[in-house]
Amino acid sequence: MPPATRPNVIVVFTDQQRWDTTGVGGNPLDLTPTFDRMARHGTHATQAITPQPVCAPARAALQTGQYPTTTGCFRNGVRLPEDRRTLAHHFADAGYATGYIGKWHLADDEPVPPDQRGGYQSWLGSNVLEFTSEAYRVTMFDDDGAPVMLPGYRSDALFDAAIRFVADHTGPAAAAGGTNGTDGARPFFLFCSLIEPHHQNETDSYPAPEGYEERYQGRWVPPDLAALAGEPGASVHRHIGGYYGQIRRVDEGLGRLRDALRSMGLLENTIIAVTSDHGCHFKTRNAEYKRSCHDASLRVPLALSGPGFDGGHRIDRPVSTIDLPPTLLDAAGLAVPEEMQGRSLLPLLADPAASDFPEEAFVQVSESEVGRAIRTSRWMYYVTAPDADPWQDAAAERYVETALYDLSHDPYELDNLAGLASHRTLADRLRDRLLERMIQAGEERPVIEPHPPVGDVIGQRRVDPEACAGTWRPVRFGHQPRG
Known part of the structure; x- marks a missing residue:
């Protein structure tokens, strides 16, 4: 042009x-x-x-x-x-x-x-x-x-x-x-x-x-x-x-x-x-x-x-x-x-459901903590690095799961689901996806440790293990030329 x-x-x-x-x-x-x-x-x-x-x-x-x-x-x-x-x-x-x-x-x-x-x-x-x-x-x-x-x-x-x-x-x-x-x-x-x-x-x-x-x-x-x-x-x-x-x-x-x-x-x-x-x-x-x-x-x-x-x-x-x-x-x-x-x-204007576009946004956080997250339409999965200095360290070798929110049922993020056995399979999938995004952003692959187990005080928690199906297809990041 x-x-x-x-x-x-x-x-x-x-x-x-x-x-x-x-x-x-x-x-x-x-x-x-x-x-x-x-x-x-x-x-x-x-x-x-x-x-x-x-x-x-x-x-x-x-x-x-x-x-x-x-x-x-x-x-x-x-x-x-x-x-x-x-x-x-x-x-x-x-x-x-x-x-x-x-x-x-x-x-x-x-x-x-x-x-x-x-x-x-x-x-x-x-x-x-x-x-x-x-x-x-x-x-x-x-x-x-x-x-x-x-x-x-x-x-x-x-x-x-x-x-x-x-x-x-x-x-x-x-x-x-x-x-x-x-x-x-x-x-x-x-x-x-x-x-x-x-x-x-x-x-x-x-x-x-x-x-x-x-x-x-x-x-x-x-x-x-x-x-x-x-x-x-x-x-x-x-x-x-x-x-x-x-x-x-x-x-x-x-x-x-x-x-x-x-x-x-x-x-x-x-x-x-x-x-x-x-x-x-x-x-x-x-x-x-x-x-x-x-x-x-x-x-x-x-x-x-x-x-x-x-x-x-x-x-x-x-x-x-x-x-x-x-x-x-x-x-x-x-x-x-x-x-x-x-x-x-x-x-996405031509095809809002474009299959080659990622299903989540990737987030880095500093100063208050060294943290990483992915945010899908339904889930917020969030990890922090307890041993890192948030003013000196851009990234860390070790993170621990900090929060998991179900935005469909808890849009105001008031109920942290991290550590619940009912959500362990889901959290593992989100962890794997977060690791992919960190590597694609140029970071070294870290260790992400699971959140310590938390008892379900209600005793009725359930989650579909396929709740985030569709999020995990391979996607290449960076600019994608249009045909």
């Missing part, structure tokens, strides 16, 4: 947003009408799972299409190696103008030096935006590393900058410089990385725009959070209103961005992907907001619109957000590099 006919591509990336904050994800508060329209009329991945429920590792995976243990960015505070090729490199090689706006979190300095910006040509960002800004005081750094103060509420300010980027790369003025997305000169790829709905670290708060927290405080709470809100340190009821208020304002900004594209005649030729790095469990699963292998940490919104995605498609099987980089390249008509460990989702 020549550059003149290629679509523009925009990624809108939120921070710490659960999947069930969206209307299409079951939230009844009408927080995300724009996202919901995108999902209904475009493509909605209903079970999108992050490959790592920690900020920097998830971001490295979204830039490179590689697992955190492959890039080396297995925890926060590790910079992305300069030899790792990102989406910016691949789109630039195809003639795209590339731009980054917002939180980066893959460098070791602030402002981010040019050689640590992942190849993006245009830059307006901060390495750790929550430390260089507050809700109504936003400072980021431009191409030259100079501080730029942006007016307005923080997510509004970033969407304003995204609209300016689009306008600057569109129309006669841009055409003179060879960067026009409308007249066949040059399409653009923009990554807009918000901080909302992440907490403000120094105050441990979720600062929504004035009046927005009050609008949602004391209303609907997801069932898992409602059940666990009494856990020591849990902050559900204190923070949920501000968290929802931030998300509502982000959705309004997404609507303004789409309106701006429509007014410039670009919407129909622009792919927009909206997703998040990980979820949020409000300190109900550990002493933090994420870093656990539960849907509250792992499951995120994912919707795409534009060329190749419009038409009301649903992907109802688990997919990983590590699949987004190859999907975007594939949708733009670009070759997907063999080193990418994700897979394009486009074949």
Whole structure:
């Protein structure tokens, strides 16, 4: 596909947003009408799972299409190696103008030096935006590393900058410089990385725009959070209103961005992907907001619109957000590099039951623990390494089964089945599949020890030994060329 006919591509990336904050994800508060329209009329991945429920590792995976243990960015505070090729490199090689706006979190300095910006040509960002800004005081750094103060509420300010980027790369003025997305000169790829709905670290708060927290405080709470809100340190009821208020304002900004594209005649030729790095469990699963292998940490919104995605498609099987980089390249008509460990989702639009696509998402976790998991439509199987240092060790030689959840009958992951004799055969199959995924991700084969036996207090547990049949067919991972 020549550059003149290629679509523009925009990624809108939120921070710490659960999947069930969206209307299409079951939230009844009408927080995300724009996202919901995108999902209904475009493509909605209903079970999108992050490959790592920690900020920097998830971001490295979204830039490179590689697992955190492959890039080396297995925890926060590790910079992305300069030899790792990102989406910016691949789109630039195809003639795209590339731009980054917002939180980066893959460098070791602030402002981010040019050689640590992942190849993006245009830059307006901060390495750790929550430390260089507050809700109504936003400072980021431009191409030259100079501080730029942006007016307005923080997510509004970033969407304003995204609209300016689009306008600057569109129309006669841009055409003179060879960067026009409308007249066949040059399409653009923009990554807009918000901080909302992440907490403000120094105050441990979720600062929504004035009046927005009050609008949602004391209303609907997801069932898992409602059940666990009494856990020591849990902050559900204190923070949920501000968290929802931030998300509502982000959705309004997404609507303004789409309106701006429509007014410039670009919407129909622009792919927009909206997703998040990980979820949020409000300190109900550990002493933090994420870093656990539960849907509250792992499951995120994912919707795409534009060329190749419009038409009301649903992907109802688990997919990983590590699949987004190859999907975007594939949708733009670009070759997907063999080193990418994700897979394009486009074949699932044609055949949602495609037999050569994995039935589960694979997860690595760090910082709180060294853990691994696979998440199928029905089962969450989760192991941890008791002897590993979660800040120093990217992987381990020995893991122990930690949790097994039956999502069909326990969608809120409140009943841990690990160690039950009734589920031993099932757990063995899930263990074998997890080992396969770890090896395919480039890890050394470890030992996974069974969970210590647990008595069935009910005495009536049963599980069909074929309950996960169909999960175990051989699948080759990495990019699969389309015929």
